[in-house]
Amino acid sequence: MRPFTYERAGDLSEASRLGANTGQGQTDAPVQFLAGGTTLVDLMKLDVLRPTRVVDISPLGADLAGVALTSRGLHLGALATMSKVAEHPDVRRAYPAIAESLSLAASDQLRNMASLGGNVLQRTRCPYYRDPSWEACNKRRPGSGCTAIQGYNHNHAVLGVDENCIAQYPGDLGVVLAAFDAEVELSGPSGARLLAFTSLHRPADGEPHLETNLRPGEVITGFNVPAGAWTRRSLYLKVRDRSSYEFALASAAVGLDMDGETVRQARIGLGGVAYRPWRSPEAEAVLVGKPLDEATAKAATDAAFAGAVTHGGNDFKPELGRRTLVRALLQAQSLPVSEAS
Template sequence: MRPFTFTRVKDVATAVQEVTGQQNAKFIAGGTNLLDLMKIDVMTPQHLVDITHIALKTIEENKEGGLRLGALATNAATAYHALVETRYPLLSHAILAGATGQLRNMATDGGNLLQRTRCYYFYDTDTPCNKREPGSGCSAIKGYNRDLAILGTSEHCIATHPSDMAVALAALDAKVNVTGKDGDRVIPILEFHRLPGDKPHIDTNLKEDEIITSIDLPAKGFADHYTYIKLRDRASYAFALVSVAIGLEMEGNTVKEARIALGGVAHKPWRLPQAEALLQGKEATKANFTKVAEAYLEGAKGYGDNDFKIELARRAMVRALEQALSMEAAS
């Protein structure tokens, strides 16, 4: 790990000022991803701004009748919060599917959204990686790519976003509240993360001086018909090959509204509202679920080792929709 300077702040304004006034500065909260990357020279900030003492840990109802998650609330505190468990069980299940208990006790909700890809080549500083070093090339495209993206890729990058929480937030239509030197703004969760395009080193649409202050959940939590399926190589401490977050609003056996988000398949949580609309007003049948799954995977491309993920994602979506409909236990 390279030398760096360190400042601890107690309010948002000072945090923004510190990051703006220092060269190559980064915010640090739980540090569960940033510190790992610093140890192997993937990220080399010259200055760290400790934001853990800012009062951003509260979880409370918001003005719209939904819930506001403080950016510094831990993943564990969020998953086990009574209002999250009862009104947004999809989010609770998704968080608990990620990492380990120890990591969830440290990792923050804001930090979870900002964690970086687990692509092997991003972590290996001896290999070219456009995400780590723009213009150097993507080793994964012709390399070992079993865990990597099948949707939204580019010739420059096929990395995936690793968050489970972000997938559930995408299905719930959350909003991310941020503050920077130019003031406050709100970023819809579907616009928060980026596809790689020709700038895969830029993960989000967050400006360098901006800090996440909270995440707003809408009033509708799909608590009656939901599920989160995570398909992975082992049951604990493994990132998703494919994950599916589902929220359904039913009227008898007719789908009144469907929310579907995929994880493990793209550079960002993958949600297609236009494909979800194919289920609106339709009978909840396997045939109709399959049509939606096929629409979601239109244009999917494998790169050899990950070809199987296309069929895996299709089957996972159908299974998740059936599971949300019947409310079997999530897995």
């Protein structure tokens, strides 16, 4: 860890002013926002992130930590902790996939500290990113190359990757937010704006060091998750070797709107397999208007992984991802759901 200046932002405008050089998630951005600190401090100790200024936005928590369910949907404050949202009765009832994605993530201690805003921005677990003694990492050092592509890539992404970076997005909540059409509320130097959650993280597209479409100084203030029949009949299935406290080998967020045996609408997100929070409209399209059974579920998963690219160590991922999604779809179909809102 290197010396840095620590400052506390008393309000959003101060946060944006102090955070004017936060960049778009570049590893070498000189300023970093600090909320729960569970990913930032870790990476500072590893000498990966070397901010000269850390702007603590936790004083904003009083205003930005709410959880509210309305007829339009669910609003989640960006500084609400993972544990608070995971345990919230409205979330558990009306958006079970969100509650499950949070309670299956990390450990109790981390969930008590980590904020939702920080959680969706969690950086990759790629070992070549997280250890600066590796020379080549396009995400950490633009243009230096990618060691993982020919190296140890057991838990690297197979969807949304390119020849510059195969880092996996490690989060869980983001997968559900991507599937559920969530939008992100932002506050920055030029005011507030809304962004589709699926536009928050940038695709690989040759510039993996740019992680997000945030503008310098922008703070995530909250998330809106629209209401829909699929949120109630939803689940998050996380497959991993260890029973707890492990990142997904493959995960699936599934929300279904059923008309009897027929799928009226589906929402499908995939985790543990993709470069960024991944929604699969291809898989959703396969299911719409069809009965959900083993055959249609498999057809949907084939569509979801049609573009998968593997690199040796992660050759198992498409098959495990497909099986995970089939299991999640059939499990979601059999969920007991009350139709009342």
